[in-house]
Amino acid sequence: MGAPWSHDRYCDAVELEISRLAGAAREADLAAPVPTCPGWDVATLVRHIGGVHRWAGGMVAARSERRLGLRDLGVKFPEDPADLLPWFAEGGAELLRALRSTDPGTPVWTWGADQRVGFWSRRMLQETVVHRCDAELALGREPVIEPDVADDGIDELVGNLSYAAAFTPKIKELAGDGETLAFSAADTGGRWSFRLTPEGFTEGPGAAAGDPGAAVDAAAGDLYLFLWGRRKLGDPRLAISGDEALLIRWVEHTAI
Numbered sequence: 727m728g729a730p731w732s733h734d735r736y737c738d739a740v741e742l743e744i745s746r747l748a749g750a751a752r753e754a755d756l757a758a759p760v761p762t763c764p765g766w767d768v769a770t771l772v773r774h775i776g777g778v779h780r781w782a783g784g785m786v787a788a789r790s791e792r793r794l795g796l797r798d799l800g801v802k803f804p805e806d807p808a809d810l811l812p813w814f815a816e817g818g819a820e821l822l823r824a825l826r827s828t829d830p831g832t833p834v835w836t837w838g839a840d841q842r843v844g845f846w847s848r849r850m851l852q853e854t855v856v857h858r859c860d861a862e863l864a865l866g867r868e869p870v871i872e873p874d875v876a877d878d879g880i881d882e883l884v885g886n887l888s889y890a891a892a893f894t895p896k897i898k899e900l901a902g903d904g905e906t907l908a909f910s911a912a913d914t915g916g917r918w919s920f921r922l923t924p925e926g927f928t929e930g931p932g933a934a935a936g937d938p939g940a941a942v943d944a945a946a947g948d949l950y951l952f953l954w955g956r957r958k959l960g961d962p963r964l965a966i967s968g969d970e971a972l973l974i975r976w977v978e979h980t981a982i
Contacts, residue, residue, distance in 0.1 A: 728878065733847050736844075737822060739875065740851045744822075744854055746858050747775065747854060747861055750858060750867075751814070752811060754865050755768065757769065760861070761863055761864065762859075769807060771860055772811065775854060776803075777796060777801060779814075779817040781799065782849070783824040784799035785799070786821075786824040786825060787820075787828075789828070793835050793837075825850070830844035839885070839889060848878070849886075851875070852878075852879045852883070856956070859871070870947065871950055873911070873947065876947045877914050880916060880918060881916075884918050888926075888927075896979045900927050901923060901927070902927075902975075903922070904921060904922070905921070905939045906920065906939045907920045907938055907940050907972060908941045909943075909949055909953065910941065910949075911946035912945055912965075919938065920976075939968050939969050941967045942964055942966055944957075959974065
């Protein structure tokens with residue numbers, strides 16, 4: 727896994743991704759379905775990510791070391807669809823103000839291992855990237871993710887995966903008898919390896935020493951979208967080898 731970026735770099739990247747998502751949403755029919763989020767339309771997608779921005783930004787602004795809910799933070803959602811995009815833009819601006827005005831080392835509640843503000847600048851980048859891609863897919867476009875953003879996003883997903891079991895219980899059931907998986911980014915050289923044991927999964931350079939039981943190789947952006955469930959097994963952009971049933975097990979247990 728690579729080293730995380732600086733807090734300022736994450737904030738700048740969050741700003742860019744918020745702008746991209748807003749641009750896609752402006753072009754879209756708010757009632758259009760989002761194929762990668764079954765049951766959602768574009769309006770639901772915008773409401774979701776707008777609420778997440780306000781939630782994270784509110785906790786950072788309050789420097790809260792306990793989890794606050796949307797109600798605790800006074801977050802309200804627009805009733806008129808015409809107000810949705812301005813509301814989203816306003817929430818994004820509030821998030822960026824909170825992040826940029828707070829030292830990344832400041833203690834704050836997070837659901838991951840890193841209990842500091844820096845967790846949220848990174849998390850909000852990757853949360854916004856994946857939903858920007860959802861919005862573009864709803865428009866019938868193929869999203870593009872810069873390789874360095876995708877690499878960092880895979881690192882972030884891998885680093886937080888065990889903690890995500892708090893709201894994705896199936897992760898706790900991701901176990902096995904020594905089976906190994908490897909995921910490789912062809913354009914950046916990134917590689918992430920896992921071993922499934924009766925106690926759960928382990929990750930690291932030695933986790934899939936030798937030939938893995940199953941492997942996926944793709945450009946970093948496509949690998950990112952696969953690991954976030956936006957690319958499916960069988961997609962020609964994914965080079966798959968080994969035990970497909972093992973990959974299916976991985977997909978079913980890591981869907982966040």
